[in-house]
Amino acid sequence: MSRAVVLPYFDLLLEALGRGNPVLAAAFGRHVHWGYWPDPGVADGSVADFVAAAERLCVRVCDAGGARDGQRILDVGCGFGGTLMSLNERFSSVELVGLNIDPRQLERARRDVQVRPGNRVDFQEGDACRMPFPDAWFDVVLAIECAFHFESRARFLAEARRVLRPGGRLALCDFVPAPVMAPFVAPSKRMLRAYFERFSGQSDFSTTLDRYRALGREAGLSPVHEEDITRGTLPTYPVVRRVLRELDREVGVAVAGAAAMELASRLGLLRYVILAFDRR
Ligand SMILES: C[S@@+](CC[C@H](N)C(=O)[O-])C[C@H]1O[C@@H](n2cnc3c(N)ncnc32)[C@H](O)[C@@H]1O
Structure with a gap:
């Protein structure tokens, strides 16, 4: 990897995918993020329903980014390439x-993408906080459920702004604490130390929505879209708790961490937001 980023859950996931686990391959073989249900009441708890909801979340963030035909689009923290696959299927001349x-994820993404004629798809190894791209290169920058892993959101936002053309747009989804939760994020993290050390890896859930706006402004980005979709993501948790039992190791800490996130989300202490910013 480009720098010492340790994400144990990807080690576990890649191990399971490597030995052909069909449940994990179905749930997380394309997107490795939560699902979105406009009406959470219709979620049926199946993996197939979750997969459709994960695609819906991806489409929603891409739409918030204004993705369309003919653009040059960057997906930061691209996982197994699911977002680019979705864009490649939906748009032309992109x-x-x-x-x-993580080069191991890129290898899988390169293997699985089926580029449509007229589109171009490329995967590059690098750090969101030190992007290997020229200034003003992209129309849209996306970051789906990954900014909490980055060394610094401020640095990432500055980089996103640098690589966007004037008027270009950054769209992302991320977990933010409710203001009342902010002082308790660090103590909660200490309580869940085993989860962060042995499963999630470096993760920072301390940036409130107000702080995000301020970081955006400082980076030269104007907020243009804010959406709290927490309620629509809640059906993710029962599916993920079940699917995580397919891992070879660390099932206990993984399920405990997911349960803690579910509780915090149900209590309104942890929010799932889609944000978009325009480069000024
Ligand atoms: C929860 S996964 C989301 C993957 C993908 N965006 C998706 O939605 O399927 C988080 C991703 O962020 C990537 N990541 C973590 N730190 C990174 C960094 N500093 N620079 C680039 N990618 C990073 C991880 O390797 C992983 O692919």
Whole structure:
């Protein structure tokens, strides 16, 4: 990897995918993020329903980014390339670039993408906080459920602004604490130390929505879209808790961490937001 980023859950996931686990391959073989249900009441708890909801979340963030035909689009923290696959299926004459710090994920993404004629897709290894791209290169930058892993959101936002053309747009989804929760994020993290050390890896859930706006402004980005979709993501948790039992190791800490996130989300202490910013 480009720098010492340790994400144990990807080690576990890649191990399970490597030995052909069909449940994990179905749930997380394309997107490695939560699902979105406009009406959470209709979620049926199946993996197939979750997969459709994960695609819906991806489409919603891409739409918030204003993705369309003919653009040059960067997906930061691109996982197994699911977002670029979705864009490649939906749009024409697009130039799509995926950036990830983990070359093993990129290898899988390169293997699985089926580029449609007229589109271009490229995957590059690199760090969201030190992007290997020229200034003003992209129309849209996306970051789906990954900014909490980055060394610094401020640095990432500054980099996103640098690589966007004037008027270009950054769209992302991320977990933010409710203001009342902010002082308790660090103590909660200490309580869940085993989860962060042995499963989630470096993760920072301390940036409130107000702080995000301020960081955006400081980076030269104007907020243009804010959406709290927490309620629509809640059906993710029962599916993920079940699917995590398919891992070879660390099932206990993984399920405990997911349960803690579910509780905090149900209590309104942890929010799932889609944000978009325009480069001024
Ligand atoms: C929860 S996964 C989301 C993956 C993908 N965006 C998706 O939605 O399927 C988080 C991703 O962020 C990537 N990541 C973590 N730190 C990174 C960094 N500093 N630079 C680039 N990618 C990073 C991880 O390797 C992983 O692919």
